[in-house]
Amino acid sequence: MINGNNIIACNYTEVRGQAFTATNPSTDEKLEGEFYGADKLIIDKTLDAATAAFKVYKSILPAAKAKFLRAIADEITTLGETLINRAVAESGLPLGRITAEMGRTTGQLRMFANLVEEGSWVDAVIDTAKPERTPLPISNISRMFAAIGPVVVFGASNFPLAFSVAGGDSASALAAGCPIIVKAHPAHPGTSALVGQAISKAAVDTGMPAGVFSLLFDSGYDVGAQLVKHEQTKAVTFTGSFKGGMALIRLAQERKTIIPVFTEMGSINPVVLLPGILASQPETLAAKYAASITLGAGQFCTNPGLILAIKSPGLDQFVTALAGAIETAPSATMLTSGIWKNYKALSGEALTQPGIGLIAKSNATNSEKVNQSVATVATVSAKTFIANKKLSEEVFGPWSLLVVADDADELQQVIESLEGQLTTTVMAEKEELPKYTSIINALTDITGRMILNGVPTGVEVCAAMQHGGPFPATSDSRFTSVGTGAIYRFVRPVAWQDWEDSLLPLELQAANPLKIWRQVDNNLTKD
């Protein structure tokens, strides 16, 4: 039995707004459990609790924070099949995928536990005093990153675990020292409630201030809007559609105080197929890309929605092979009936644009389930693509558009007509790369991640990862939402001048008690 009450400061509240239920997208049948929307009173109480918790949580010892993060991972693992089955039922995603996603989610929590425990992430910089400087002596100044305050995290529909209640945004905000208020995604409230229960238990068991975590429900938009506009909210994270992300940004612009709002709003992830590799291995390319386009019913931020190439016999072979693979690509349940309807409408609309030709549409639809994706690839000339902005809009689902250029110059024009992207990919024979530096250069200007001879789907969770790109891919290209770097979204530098050593944060004390890497008088050292 899932508890569908809102969680304020790790405690269920009996105050209940409008009730709603979850739906299994494979069957459109209602799932067990009732969930209750939050209201203004609940929101105010939540933010008050988060603000109070922040005063303590922002400076708890790294080891205690790491213990909390690991305890969340353990509690999620303990939920096991209960959680996995509910997430499968609410998302329509296959068991294998959800199992892997659970591993990624607990892995992320443990990664941030290791990061804060090691401690050097605070970027401590110490410039020691120079009393002999004239005309004025130089003070001792030291600086490190400090937490920014309560963070509102919006759960995303396409990763019910890894980008939701205990996902990367939550893990990185908690690691930074910020209390979180999660707005559950209405498509997977049961999954959210289970994970919320796990975080609450972990917080209580490890002695965290209760306001460090809250979970609020709403089947509509009002709770999210109020959370974004609340003056005690100090940052917001969101992964979803361009429309949804921009709505939050516009709401935040009405605030009295300006706060960072991190929205990841999708991307069409252009893939450039260079002539050499098209000539040498058109079928391999086609197989690889048919798989990437249809992976997870195309419901990834990094789905390859745009393929760019110069016309050639190799490209013709690629198109033939791609058509064959797409025609037989099995359907899959999409996340919600809304997303399925939207995919049907947008892919249909794209196919009616002037100059668009269908390459292939899958025939392998599963008629026993509903909300089934139909993989579709189409083609258009570079000129038509550049002239029609509609064609560079994201179609969320297993869709890709092949744009065919007459030559390298036209290919470059296509790239220069594009907006910001999460990823760009080049498929090439190594020898041909130096001939296309101008194209590579143009791609780097619009992307957060450049891939060579791979597929954009699959985002490794690691220190070097950049998941974030120029607008509109994300609202702030200077940050990543995946990997250890995600923590830097929630901190600001604070400098201490001539401060009493024993009262400084441990990270800045002269003896370096935490033995972290620090920059002291311009030298990196652990001394």
Next chain:
Amino acid sequence: MINGNNIIACNYTEVRGQAFTATNPSTDEKLEGEFYGADKLIIDKTLDAATAAFKVYKSILPAAKAKFLRAIADEITTLGETLINRAVAESGLPLGRITAEMGRTTGQLRMFANLVEEGSWVDAVIDTAKPERTPLPISNISRMFAAIGPVVVFGASNFPLAFSVAGGDSASALAAGCPIIVKAHPAHPGTSALVGQAISKAAVDTGMPAGVFSLLFDSGYDVGAQLVKHEQTKAVTFTGSFKGGMALIRLAQERKTIIPVFTEMGSINPVVLLPGILASQPETLAAKYAASITLGAGQFCTNPGLILAIKSPGLDQFVTALAGAIETAPSATMLTSGIWKNYKALSGEALTQPGIGLIAKSNATNSEKVNQSVATVATVSAKTFIANKKLSEEVFGPWSLLVVADDADELQQVIESLEGQLTTTVMAEKEELPKYTSIINALTDITGRMILNGVPTGVEVCAAMQHGGPFPATSDSRFTSVGTGAIYRFVRPVAWQDWEDSLLPLELQAANPLKIWRQVDNNLTKD
């Protein structure tokens, strides 16, 4: 003879908008030279040139960038007395101050030259491939900071050299690899033109793409507004009033693409005088703070505009001594007649607020000059201060307000009623600090820099400096505008996945040809 034409891509243009002249604020007399406002055509040409230059400049070698930055410093030094005398005439600031500011300006340029030459600032992170990982192998992923694009820099009135055409914003943007378009402050167009000439010469002499630098004039607001709204602008920096900063932020919110806008909008820099030090050295404190309040006619972002204390006999002695020092504080020319009028109006208005008492006003006004500052300090009870939001607004000039609390709890309430600040200061005997941890904790939440037993005026240019605080002190507390950290405002991380080693930026190549510090598989190394 100063050339008052706009500079587009290091070249003067003969296209001239509305003419204006500069005024000597000590005499209200017109200064030599005519300057010409820019127009839409000039702005478009400038941004086109900057965008074209970016393609080259973003990836020029560190050594070349360092040479350019040092050449700017050398050209400014060569201008010598011509520049110093013009800056004194246009700003009313004393010769000694402007001479020191020139040293700071060239020092900042050389500091950034050293930073880019050393090279580790790009924060290179490399996670090497793990082909053995199952079910999928791990790719090689490397990441570093890359320049964001053309930056619009607004010159500030209060630092005609160090926060103007070749000031910290320009130096850090150029160091990051971003072309700059400077909007000259209309109060010192001659100083701006001279420095603009120096940068242009340095750019040409060191072979930079010409679009790396442009300088535009306007006696009003239109050119600035157009620059902020221009879609080719990728970031904006501004130091000035809250009203001015917010106007730019609101303009930027109308843009189609979201960009970072860094506004530093002033601060009242609260100073807490603890009871122990008030008892032991009230006169020393008074002398120190009278000097800090009146330094540079109080025209610093970090001027101590608010002094907080608990009532005590020591505080009475402090007040008596402060009154004596302020009464005899010499006047100084304010930056512009507008700033002088504003200071007169705002300080006058503050004195008429209910419950305000005058502590002292300077009698030592220089009647031979105009626009002369009159140092003023006043006092108010904590209760009255908390109840009247007007009293926590910045009065730009040699003004400070002493807020007297009944006890430590009330002092804490005063701090909790304050908005974000650039600095907060505690004056204390070391032994009494542990008794006031709650107050210190509250101060850290609202500040970018915590000072012990010093004055907030005087911002050291160094790696550990944080000059930026929670809103409204700055629009983005996660960044600094002073010190080497200022470079991070203008970069975003870009990741490379399985990229061809020889085509990677030098900073990420396997052999580490630049011998910079990098994080490789979670270890910091120069290998």
